[in-house]
Amino acid sequence: MYLRFFNLQEMPFSLTPNTQFYCALEPHNEALKVLLSALSMGEGFLKVTGEVGTGKTLLCRKLINHVDDKYVVVYIANTYLNPEELRCAVAGELGLDTQCPSQAVSQAIENRLLALSQAGKKVVMIVDEAQCLSWEALEALRLLTNLETESKKLLQVVLFGQPELDARLANPRVRQLRQRISFSYRLRPMTAVEVEYYIDHRLRRAGVEQKLFPRPLCRRIAQASRGIPRLVNTLCHKSLLQAYGDGRSTLTKGYVKAAIADTDDCNSAKAWRPGWPTALAILVMLLVAAIWLWRQVL
Ligand SMILES: Nc1ncnc2c1ncn2[C@@H]1O[C@H](COP(=O)(O)OP(=O)(O)O)[C@@H](O)[C@H]1O
Ligand SMILES: [Mg+2]
Secondary structure, X not given: OOOOOOOOOOOOOXXXXXXXXXXXXXXXXHHHHHHHHHHHOOXXXXXXXXXXXXXXXXXXXHHHHHOOOOEEEEEEOOOOOOHHHHHHHHHHHOOOOOOOOHHHHHHHHHHHHHHHXXXXXXXXXXXXXXXXXXXXXXXXXXXXXXXXXXXXXXXXXXXXXXXXXXXXXXXXHHHHHHHHEEEEEEEOOOOHHHHHHHHHHHHHHOOOOOOOOOHHHHHHHHHHHOOOHHHHHHHHHHHHHHHHHOOOOOOOHHHHHHHHHOOOOOOOOOOOOXXXXXXXXXXXXXXXXXXXXXXXXX
């Protein structure tokens, strides 16, 4: 594709949440820092929510890479599970035989958690797409976190989910679980300044030092994507693709505009900003009004 044309070593705007491309933006960095410290304090239930495409899965992966080897990670990425399937998935991640009947699975999980705790290990369960967990699976999850020794929990849980997760947790059916959530973080979209930094960072990471997207184009992308990283990736990728198609190594407004028009879920209406003639006319009108007022007063 356009790799060689733009002197890139890798695709800079792939949609895969690849931690190699992690950009230390304030929301992600702050979430990571607080998650790590909440885990080290032994908090039982933690929650991170964010709109689709804000970087939750990437953050899950970063967290998994960051926890030290005191931790055993149970990672659940598929949440369309009934309680039994959920317990089996947990057992599987803990290296247990998942063929045994349901009751035995629960017992085996408890035994393994106890053994790990005695060996000085902490077990953290990281659940992505937690908004898809059924009521029954949420209850099964809560029951798993009931397991504890006299002094500490045997299992800590971090839920990652779309804002619908909050709506789900607001339901009285899961009030016991909701009350246990000791820490919540909401991932916000990027600001316009962060979008520019993000675009430059990904390009640099992919091997290009020069600024392919000038500031006004970054601003337009920030506005159209509402600062959602996945949409920024899509817009940048499509812009590069079109420029490459035309054999142009300089990106222009037209390529970004076409990318926006071609991408669902983007703000295609340009934010209104007066051009300089309009701004000048407004300024003159304000000046005339001010002089008129001044004369009236005198
Ligand atoms: N801080 C970040 N640094 C680099 N890339 C990011 C960052 N946040 C999000 N992304 C990228 O945005 C895209 C969407 O992220 P993802 O984790 O899949 O979102 P979500 O799980 O919230 O839907 C991925 O390509 C991911 O690599
Ligand atoms: Mg995701």
